[in-house]
Amino acid sequence: MASELLKLKILEKSHVKPREKLGKKECQLVTFDLPYLAFYYNQKLLFYKGDDYEGMVKKLKEGLSVVLEEFYQLAGKLGKDEEGVFRVEYNDEDDAEDGGVVGVEVVQAVAEADVSVADLTVAESTNTLKELIPYTGILNLEGMHRPLLAIQLTKLKDGLAMGCAFNHAVLDGTSTWHFMSSWAAICCGSPTVSAAPFLERTKARNTRVKLDLTLPSADPLAGKSNGDVKQAPPPPVLREKIFKFSESAIDKIKSAVNERLPSDGSKPFSTFQALSVHIWRRVTYARNLRPEDYTVFTVFVDCRKRVDPPMPETYFGNLIQAIFTVTAAGLLSASPPEFGASLIQKAIEAHTAKAIDERNKEWESAPKIFQFKDAGVNCVAVGSSPRFKVYDVDFGWGSPENVRSGSNNKFDGMVYLYPGKSGGRSIDVELTLESEAMARLEEDEEFLMDL
The missing domain is CATH 3.30.559.10 (Chloramphenicol acetyltransferase-like domain)
Structure with a gap:
């Protein structure tokens, strides 16, 4: 099914922060993190059956606010310290009106076409599903100005599509699914995160690496002109x-x-x-x-x-x-x-x-x-x-x-x-x-x- 046939309508956009105040926290990015700054956000898409979209969204957002008390780094942003070393910064006082990044971005949407979960799970290419996942084509480096986690919850005829975009400079696959399973457990009634995340990255590597990186005006992964007037060949299909x-x-x-x-x-x-x-x-x-x-x-x-x-x-x-x-x-x-x-x-x-x-x-x-x-x-x-x-x-x-x-x-x-x-x-x-x-x-x- 072509993505344009989804006829997506955005219902609401909000930001979810940890339920409890945590103050100001900072965590240095280390050698294992930094090479991924020019990758794109890592995207996952999960489909669920269900007939109570509003109830599902309410439970998800409430559970998210609880799980973020432990995984608060996902509610922060990328920044640099005074020496130019990248880090994750979280601050309860960040205010969206001041241009700050506040919490996890949650977008609620509805597919106005008569689309079922089964219609979408048979799609071979994620190109047909792009509208269901946020931050396509967004570099991890943009986490300096965007949330480090964005979630889109799209109402379907008989369920919900959950599109997630994780900043890959902040976490890998093991950490991604640790977070997702912890969030799910909270939504199912667990009072706390059973396996708290180990947040001391410098225990794995404590070398401070200064990187002079700024957001590009164009895609840094595309070919750059060197004065040659020849156009680069089109990418393969x-x-x-x-x-x-x-x-x-x-x-x-x-x-x-x-x-x-x-x-x-x-x-x-x-x-x-x-x-x-x-x-x-x-x-x-x-x-x-x-x-x-x-x-x-x-x-x-x-x-x-x-x-x-x-x-x-x-x-x-x-x-x-x-x-x-x-x-x-x-x-x-x-x-x-x-x-x-x-x-x-x-x-x-x-x-x-x-x-x-x-x-x-x-x-x-x-x-x-x-x-x-x-x-x-x-x-x-x-x-x-x-x-x-x-x-x-x-x-x-x-x-x-x-x-x-x-x-x-x-x-x-x-x-x-x-x-x-x-x-x-x-x-x-x-x-x-x-x-x-x-x-x-x-x-x-x-x-x-x-x-």
């Missing part, structure tokens, strides 16, 4: 699609990559490694690459248990790093799947506390703000995780009917993994790919595994 791998399909993929494991005590490949190499090999094939072309696999690794000392699972912020492995397309395709799985496994296992520390020191000596092109040539990049319990986010009216990513931070080869709604070991693969390659992948029986 991308398509998004969700491939739903059943529990049995996942088991087949994992068994296939482990069946020739040598009996020398080699570590078996994990479900993540098996599925990743399955995607990497078949996407490489669908791209019709030459045998000598390089292809890169990128994964954003959670470093909470890898840093020294380890950080708690409740660490609130970014504690991820992108790691890369590269090989020739012909070698990846001609070799058995355990070849690529071994490359991924070795890259992940090599990302020790020492490697993380060296990466941080290197970045701090010459800070580099990430751009999409940094993911690598002919890249397959995996974000999110099937370990995130996204279908447990129940605010009191049942599990979400569907969970999606928005269109921000997507490029050719970007993959988001989610647990399948059917539960068990099923996994949903949300993939963005150049349209011709996607068409070939859709016909690839070896990839589809009888989907």
Whole structure:
């Protein structure tokens, strides 16, 4: 269904702050956070069934005001201290009339067309769902002047669409779903947050890095003119699609990559490694690459248990790093799947506390703000995780009917993994790919595994 057919009407816009006064609080952004300032807000979209929109919104806003007492950083804004070091600033006294950012932005809207939850959950592309998620095309750096979390609650014929935009310079996926599950628990009657967020980012890294960044007048991720009058070629046409791998399909993929494991005590490949190499090999094939072309696999690794000392699972912020492995397309395709799985496994296992520390020191000596092109040539990049319990986010009216990513931070080869709604070991693969390659992948029986 085309987005224009939603006929969205904005009903109300408000800002929700922590229920209790907290005063003035500041928290320095650290090396794990800063590289994401030029990414876009991280968008999530959840669909719920229900027939009491007003009651659902009331409960959500009341629960939000309670959960923000612990997750108050999401009600703040980005700022800089006197030395130019970025930080999160929260102040009860910030006043919207003074141009300050006050709390979490909540927009209430209604789809005036006769649109049901089912109509939207079958949509392949988030391009058709853009109107349901705030802050499309908004850089994290704009958090200096915008809320760090924006939520849109859209009334549908038989339910509600919850579009969320999180400032990615402030938190990663683990922290995002920690917040969402805590908010849901409050709405279901929990008096307090059962697992309070660990807010001391400097315990993970305490190097102060000054960045001279200001909001761009144009998209910094677009090509810049260098006096050459030639126009940049138009970007490739991308398509998004969700491939739903059943529990049995996942088991087949994992068994296939482990069946020739040598009996020398080699570590078996994990479900993540098996599925990743399955995607990497078949996407490489669908791209019709030459045998000598390089292809890169990128994964954003959670470093909470890898840093020294380890950080708690409740660490609130970014504690991820992108790691890369590269090989020739012909070698990846001609070799058995355990070849690529071994490359991924070795890259992940090599990302020790020492490697993380060296990466941080290197970045701090010459800070580099990430751009999409940094993911690598002919890249397959995996974000999110099937370990995130996204279908447990129940605010009191049942599990979400569907969970999606928005269109921000997507490029050719970007993959988001989610647990399948059917539960068990099923996994949903949300993939963005150049349209011709996607068409070939859709016909690839070896990839589809009888989907």
